[in-house]
Amino acid sequence: MNTRNLLIGPTVFLVAVALIAACNSNVRETTNGGVFTPEIQPLPAQLSTYEAMPVPADNPMTPEKVALGRQLFFDERLSADGSRSCYSCHVCEKGLTDGLPKAIGALNKQLPRSSPTLWNIGYHKEFYWDGRSGSLEKQALAAWTGANMSAKADEIVAKLNALEGYRSQFQKVFQSDATPDNVVKAIGAFERTIISGNTAWDRWKAGDNNAISQSAWRGWNIFQAIKCNNCHDGVLFTDQQYHNVGIGMDQKEPDPGRGKVTNRPEDTGAFKTPTLRDIAKSAPYFHDGSVATLEEAVDIMLAGGKPNQYLDKKNLQPHKILPEQREDLLNFLRSLSVDDCNLTKPPLPQK
Numbered sequence: 001m002n003t004r005n006l007l008i009g010p011t012v013f014l015v016a017v018a019l020i021a022a023c024n025s026n027v028r029e030t031t032n033g034g035v036f037t038p039e040i041q042p043l044p045a046q047l048s049t050y051e052a053m054p055v056p057a058d059n060p061m062t063p064e065k066v067a068l069g070r071q072l073f074f075d076e077r078l079s080a081d082g083s084r085s086c087y088s089c090h091v092c093e094k095g096l097t098d099g100l101p102k103a104i105g106a107l108n109k110q111l112p113r114s115s116p117t118l119w120n121i122g123y124h125k126e127f128y129w130d131g132r133s134g135s136l137e138k139q140a141l142a143a144w145t146g147a148n149m150s151a152k153a154d155e156i157v158a159k160l161n162a163l164e165g166y167r168s169q170f171q172k173v174f175q176s177d178a179t180p181d182n183v184v185k186a187i188g189a190f191e192r193t194i195i196s197g198n199t200a201w202d203r204w205k206a207g208d209n210n211a212i213s214q215s216a217w218r219g220w221n222i223f224q225a226i227k228c229n230n231c232h233d234g235v236l237f238t239d240q241q242y243h244n245v246g247i248g249m250d251q252k253e254p255d256p257g258r259g260k261v262t263n264r265p266e267d268t269g270a271f272k273t274p275t276l277r278d279i280a281k282s283a284p285y286f287h288d289g290s291v292a293t294l295e296e297a298v299d300i301m302l303a304g305g306k307p308n309q310y311l312d313k314k315n316l317q318p319h320k321i322l323p324e325q326r327e328d329l330l331n332f333l334r335s336l337s338v339d340d341c342n343l344t345k346p347p348l349p350q351k
């Protein structure tokens with residue numbers, strides 16, 4: 001399906017409707033004679049710096065489906081012990097991560113890796129630090145029924161169907177009661193709306209010369225000159241490929257990363273290049289959360305990564321830059337911060 005058609009045509013009209021709806025939303029009752037009324041927003045407008053997002057043919061986007069997915073994404077009742085929603089580990093204040101070195105799931109299960117950001121995740125082709133999941137829908141099912149949330153999908157959908165507010169939305173969107181399959185489809189549709197358009201860097205790209213400082217502008221040029229974009233490429237700042245930069249390779253049992261997925265020795269310790277969008281907020285850094293500050297993370301990359309047998313020396317070389325150039329580079333990275341994270345918890349069905 002061509003998302004451009006979906007996104008551009010009705011945008012102006014929908015934005016106007018949304019503004020009116022937004023003004024009233026604080027006072028608006030979410031029940032209408034006892035019937036739950038979901039908060040429905042327009043699909044995001046196509047942004048000039050981005051390509052159209054590919055949407056799977058079997059899960060087209062509609063405002064109603066996205067609204068349902070947004071509720072499910074924020075609903076702690078999806079986890080085994082009611083303690084975790086998807087949002088619990090992907091929060092706005094932390095750049096859509098959780099601020100922990102390694103995530104802690106429902107039932108207090110310790111997870112082996114750090115929560116990655118979800119900005120622009122709908123553009124990705126493979127998911128997780130090692131790319132072991134092939135679609136957003138499969139990933140959502142894995143997060144929901146695996147250690148992140150420890151849910152038994154059938155038990156949870158039975159609970160959702162017992163809530164008329166949810167059941168009626170599933171009927172409307174999927175012409176069926178909630179099933180594990182349509183739960184993850186709705187969540188996937190919502191995730192495709194998580195786009196980091198409003199950053200100083202995007203405003204500068206779109207023609208506002210004053211949107212970023214001189215220092216950030218110099219930093220952007222340094223970033224390209226020293227080829228950080230060999231891997232942090234394009235407007236997503238990721239090539240979506242897997243590289244060994246040496247993080248955690250000094251551990252007794254290093255995380256094999258991509259190597260475990262492909263069984264190719266040369267992929268040992270390789271991880272998906274993370275996006276750098278909103279990077280100033282998503283500390284601690286790297287797949288194991290082993291680095292506390294952005295300065296330290298940048299210094300490791302400037303040093304050409306950490307030496308080990310599988311280091312991607314082809315794409316990553318050491319660079320000596322002046323302290324003021326390092327500050328410029330950091331200011332460029334800060335210009336990728338999202339100013340108005342719009343992931344807010346909607347009203348959820350209570351009966």
Ligand code: HEC
Nearest residue numbers: 084086089103104105113114115116127128129140143148
């Ligand atoms: C307990 C914390 C936690 C919860 C709850 C959680 N996640 Fe995550 N999420 C993580 C961690 C940790 C990873 C990385 C795991 C890995 O790479 O092995 C991750 C990875 C992801 C990714 C892949 C990102 C990428 O760059 O490839 C997506 C998408 C995602 N989560 C969405 C979700 C959705 C949807 C839910 C709810 C169904 C959810 N998460 C619930 C911690 C969490």
Ligand code: HEC
Nearest residue numbers: 228230231243247271273274285286287297301312315316
């Ligand atoms: C060889 C490809 C490659 C190059 C070149 C590269 N990076 Fe990275 N970068 C990665 C990968 C892969 C990771 C994640 C590694 C991990 O977690 O094990 C990463 C992680 C990072 C992180 C932490 C991101 C996070 O979410 O935790 C920052 C910041 C970063 N790089 C900045 C830079 C800068 C600045 C440059 C240029 C000096 C650069 N990188 C060059 C591949 C690269």
